[in-house]
Amino acid sequence: MSKLTPQTEFAGPLGLLPTRPRPQSRGQLSLNPKLTLSVVLVLLIVFFTASQPNFLTFDNFLNIARLQAVPLILAVGMTMVVLTGGADLSVGSALALSGVIAGLLYVNGVPAPAVIMLAVLCGILLGLLNGLLIGALGMSFFVVTLGTLAGYRSLALVASDGASIQLGEAPLLLTIGDGSIGILPIPVMLAALVTVFGHLALSGTGWGRKIYAVGSNREAARLAGIRVNRVLVSVYVTSGLLAGLASVIQIGRLTTASPVVGTGIELQVIAAVLLGGTILSGGSGGLGGTVLAVLMLGVLQNGLTLSGTPDFWQGAITGAILIVAVFLDHLQRRRRGLAEN
Amino acid sequence: MIEVKEVAKTYPGTVALEDVSLRIAAGEVLALAGENGSGKSTLMKTLAGHIRPDAGEISIDGAPVRFQNPNESVAAGIGLVEQELAVARHLSVEENILLGALPRRRYLPGAVAWKQVRKRAREVMDELAIEVDPRATLDELPVNVQQLVAIASVLSRRPKLMLLDEATSSLSEDETDHLLRTVRTLSERGMSVIFISHRMREMRQVADRIVVLRDGRVSGESELSDVSDADVVGMLVGRELSEIYPQNVPARERIVLQVDEVTARNYIQNVSVTVREGEIVGLAGLVGSGRSTLAQTIFGAIRPTAGSIRLEGKTVLFRHPADALAAGIGFVGENRRVQGILPGRTVRENLTACSLGTFSRSGVLSRRAEQDQARQAASEMGVKYTNLEDPIGGLSGGNQQKVLLARSLMRGPKLMVLDEPTRGVDVGAKAEIYQHVVQAAANGMSFLIASSELPELLGLCDTIYVLSQGRVVGRLDGNQATEEQIAALAFHTDDATEVA
Ligand SMILES: Nc1ncnc2c1ncn2[C@@H]1O[C@H](COP(=O)(O)OP(=O)(O)OP(=O)(O)O)[C@@H](O)[C@H]1O
Ligand SMILES: [Mg+2]
Numbered sequence: 001m002s003k004l005t006p007q008t009e010f011a012g013p014l015g016l017l018p019t020r021p022r023p024q025s026r027g028q029l030s031l032n033p034k035l036t037l038s039v040v041l042v043l044l045i046v047f048f049t050a051s052q053p054n055f056l057t058f059d060n061f062l063n064i065a066r067l068q069a070v071p072l073i074l075a076v077g078m079t080m081v082v083l084t085g086g087a088d089l090s091v092g093s094a095l096a097l098s099g100v101i102a103g104l105l106y107v108n109g110v111p112a113p114a115v116i117m118l119a120v121l122c123g124i125l126l127g128l129l130n131g132l133l134i135g136a137l138g139m140s141f142f143v144v145t146l147g148t149l150a151g152y153r154s155l156a157l158v159a160s161d162g163a164s165i166q167l168g169e170a171p172l173l174l175t176i177g178d179g180s181i182g183i184l185p186i187p188v189m190l191a192a193l194v195t196v197f198g199h200l201a202l203s204g205t206g207w208g209r210k211i212y213a214v215g216s217n218r219e220a221a222r223l224a225g226i227r228v229n230r231v232l233v234s235v236y237v238t239s240g241l242l243a244g245l246a247s248v249i250q251i252g253r254l255t256t257a258s259p260v261v262g263t264g265i266e267l268q269v270i271a272a273v274l275l276g277g278t279i280l281s282g283g284s285g286g287l288g289g290t291v292l293a294v295l296m297l298g299v300l301q302n303g304l305t306l307s308g309t310p311d312f313w314q315g316a317i318t319g320a321i322l323i324v325a326v327f328l329d330h331l332q333r334r335r336r337g338l339a340e341n
Numbered sequence: 342m343i344e345v346k347e348v349a350k351t352y353p354g355t356v357a358l359e360d361v362s363l364r365i366a367a368g369e370v371l372a373l374a375g376e377n378g379s380g381k382s383t384l385m386k387t388l389a390g391h392i393r394p395d396a397g398e399i400s401i402d403g404a405p406v407r408f409q410n411p412n413e414s415v416a417a418g419i420g421l422v423e424q425e426l427a428v429a430r431h432l433s434v435e436e437n438i439l440l441g442a443l444p445r446r447r448y449l450p451g452a453v454a455w456k457q458v459r460k461r462a463r464e465v466m467d468e469l470a471i472e473v474d475p476r477a478t479l480d481e482l483p484v485n486v487q488q489l490v491a492i493a494s495v496l497s498r499r500p501k502l503m504l505l506d507e508a509t510s511s512l513s514e515d516e517t518d519h520l521l522r523t524v525r526t527l528s529e530r531g532m533s534v535i536f537i538s539h540r541m542r543e544m545r546q547v548a549d550r551i552v553v554l555r556d557g558r559v560s561g562e563s564e565l566s567d568v569s570d571a572d573v574v575g576m577l578v579g580r581e582l583s584e585i586y587p588q589n590v591p592a593r594e595r596i597v598l599q600v601d602e603v604t605a606r607n608y609i610q611n612v613s614v615t616v617r618e619g620e621i622v623g624l625a626g627l628v629g630s631g632r633s634t635l636a637q638t639i640f641g642a643i644r645p646t647a648g649s650i651r652l653e654g655k656t657v658l659f660r661h662p663a664d665a666l667a668a669g670i671g672f673v674g675e676n677r678r679v680q681g682i683l684p685g686r687t688v689r690e691n692l693t694a695c696s697l698g699t700f701s702r703s704g705v706l707s708r709r710a711e712q713d714q715a716r717q718a719a720s721e722m723g724v725k726y727t728n729l730e731d732p733i734g735g736l737s738g739g740n741q742q743k744v745l746l747a748r749s750l751m752r753g754p755k756l757m758v759l760d761e762p763t764r765g766v767d768v769g770a771k772a773e774i775y776q777h778v779v780q781a782a783a784n785g786m787s788f789l790i791a792s793s794e795l796p797e798l799l800g801l802c803d804t805i806y807v808l809s810q811g812r813v814v815g816r817l818d819g820n821q822a823t824e825e826q827i828a829a830l831a832f833h834t835d836d837a838t839e840v841a
Contacts, residue, residue: 204705204706204708205701205704205705205706206697206698206701206704206705206706207704209690209694209697209706210697212683212686212690213683213686213690213694216683216684216685216686217679217682217683217684219679219680220679220680220681220682220683220694221683221694222642222661222662223640223642223662223672223674223680223681224662224683224694224695224748225661225662225663225665225666225667225695226663226694226695227661227663279685283683283684283685283686284685284686
């Protein structure tokens with residue numbers, strides 16, 4: 001977006017912004033989200049190390065990584081969606097619904113490998129519904145995914161009768177959700193693999209390029225021969241697919257499929273994407289920042305838990321961080337606006 | 342009196358302004374000319390407080406000012422009409438005009454006094470002869486009207502110094518004349534103006550004095566009455582420009598594009614156009630005559646409601662611009678910011694946006710091949726840039742336009758559909774672009790060029806179609822047609838079909 005009037009350009013929300021433009025001659029003073037994040041991450045680690053004796057241990061770090069595997073996988077899909085200028089509010093619900101369906105299939109005797117594939121397929125279908133409504137029918141992403149946020153969750157509750165499904169003996173699922181090869185947890189490796197593939201797709205394929213183009217300027221992308229609708233469908237399908245994959249890890253870890261799992265996780269994931277420097281209006285950003293942000297949120301959560309901060313506070317903290325993220329987004333956009341003039 | 346003293350501004354890799362000084366007296370109209378990337382817009386943005394200079398000083402009536410932001414510049418009576426159309430696309434005409442200074446109700450704090458808004462907006466609209474519903478949303482209006490609204494918005498503040506950065510580039514000739522007359526009148530009442538344009542005629546029409554920038558420095562300054570057009574071009578380009586329009590090779594017989602009785606929405610009706618191999622065909626007409634609609638229909642961006650389009654003999658129905666690109670048609674739209682530029686992306690990505698397939702294998706891009714192609718395309722078109730990996734926004738307007746031309750030429754299309762291809766491009770670069778077009782045509786590429794610049798059409802085209810109110814009202818031989826002939830046809834209204 002560019003300037004409308006001088007007023008809108010320099011007046012921040014609630015007058016939060018200084019009315020002075022950043023000194024441009026010193027240009028490089030500008031905010032780099034990845035750098036900021038790294039600094040915050042290091043500060044958090046130093047702080048918790050100093051205050052919590054069992055924070056800086058190898059086991060604790062593996063623990064953090066294990067807990068962040070699911071959010072990270074979801075955040076990879078979310079980054080792609082946000083890059084096109086949208087957001088997928090339904091990821092948490094899709095995670096639960098895929099998990100519940102996988103759980104039901106498993107307890108009814110479907111073999112584990114088939115269950116895994118069907119969970120992923122379920123995620124794809126849930127994403128496809130979002131994608132078709134948004135991409136093909138041109139509906140607002142906000143309306144559609146807000147609707148499916150409620151809808152998918154409700155279906156998960158209906159299918160499971162509101163109760164968690166105990167999977168019982170589930171060796172393969174347990175291995176995927178909680179196993180290790182050597183010292184490396186399998187879910188963490190899966191998340192890392194997804195991230196690497198996501199990064200390669202975004203930076204080195206035509207598809208990735210089109211995602212950025214669509215987010216940058218939809219009409220120009222269309223006139224450059226990019227089929228915007230298909231790109232939109234593809235990112236929501238990817239987001240769904242990854243929710244399906246994450247659901248396998250999720251149910252495997254505790255060998256339980258819960259219909260209320262992942263409630264509110266979309267906020268945490270979107271916060272991570274924005275904190276990572278991907279711009280809410282699309283077209284700019286990437287996975288590098290997202291990974292750092294997920295790590296930072298993970299360290300923060302872990303540190304708070306270790307220091308005995310009640311769980312109830314965590315929502316407030318995630319919320320505050322979301323607002324900070326949007327604020328950073330705004331700052332960055334303003335910088336981009338200035339640089340582009 | 343406003344004085345700029347030794348202003349300098351450096352961007353990483355570019356010196357945009359160096360030691361620039363100029364003064365404008367009250368009531369004076371100063372023409373500011375220069376090649377693409379010479380620093381004109383940068384100087385305007387400095388005056389308007391959008392950017393801060395690295396060095397130098399601006400003073401108003403002898404008192405030095407240091408703008409920290411655009412508001413301060415506005416408060417000091419400076420109004421800038423930006424080169425890249427800056428309007429609120431979802432707001433109405435009247436809101437746009439009074440944006441930032443909406444009159445308020447006296448006894449209801451915060452409430453907008455809509456009656457007054459309408460009245461004030463009307464006044465400014467009348468002044469600029471804007472004849473649209475003040476409540477229409479900007480989105481629904483053609484670019485020229487949007488541009489006029491942007492000008493009106495600045496004018497409504499009654500600035501002491503008005504800065505017009507290529508504000509006429511998307512206006513029709515009538516609108517330009519009217520605007521320049523209005524500007525002249527206001528300047529006689531004391532308003533100072535800096536007027537930027539790449540057209541000599543306009544500068545002569547409105548300005549007294551000309552200042553020429555080259556590579557960020559003032560390279561010449563003169564009373565306009567003392568210099569010939571050629572002198573000015575010489576100052577601009579730094580060399581003599583012998584001929585702008587190269588000799589055109591006659592077209593071949595084979596028909597490439599046959600548009601047959603095409604109707605689209607209610608903007609064009611029963612339009613038939615033929616383009617042969619290697620032919621350069623022009624589309625003339627007033628703004629709103631349907632040229633852009635026709636161009637977009639051929640490119641598959643608008644679906645025709647009746648009629649047929651044949652490409653090399655085969656009937657085609659494009660459902661998406663991608664189909665047209667695949668069939669060998671290239672396109673550059675009239676509004677580069679909305680239809681062309683991918684803001685925030687690099688120069689490289691902007692160059693290669695529609696050729697991704699040519700350097701990727703099963704979807705995976707070869708960065709090396711992409712860079713090579715981008716670099717080559719940019720240098721062929723003479724794009725002035727520092728680094729392929731810089732954001733496109735750092736390029737001057739004219740250079741962004743060249744990037745878009747290079748982008749669609751990169752695929753080597755059979756037919757190029759260009760809508761106002763040289764908007765915002767300087768004289769020297771225009772000549773280079775014409776050279777390209779004629780060269781490509783000689784090699785068999787066909788062109789369909791919609792343009793409001795009649796000299797351009799006359800100098801370049803083999804055949805010119807004149808459109809009026811969505812219909813073809815004349816087909817002229819480009820070598821024999823005259824501006825008067827085209828103008829007469831373009832103004833023609835109802836009984837026009839007989840002429841064709
Ligand atoms: N935000 C920016 N970042 C980097 N470089 C910039 C930026 N803005 C302008 N420049 C550079 O400064 C130089 C002057 O640009 P400017 O836009 O003032 O040219 P101009 O005379 O207005 O050209 P045109 O006729 O094409 O509009 C160019 O080389 C341009 O690339
Ligand atoms: Mg400019």
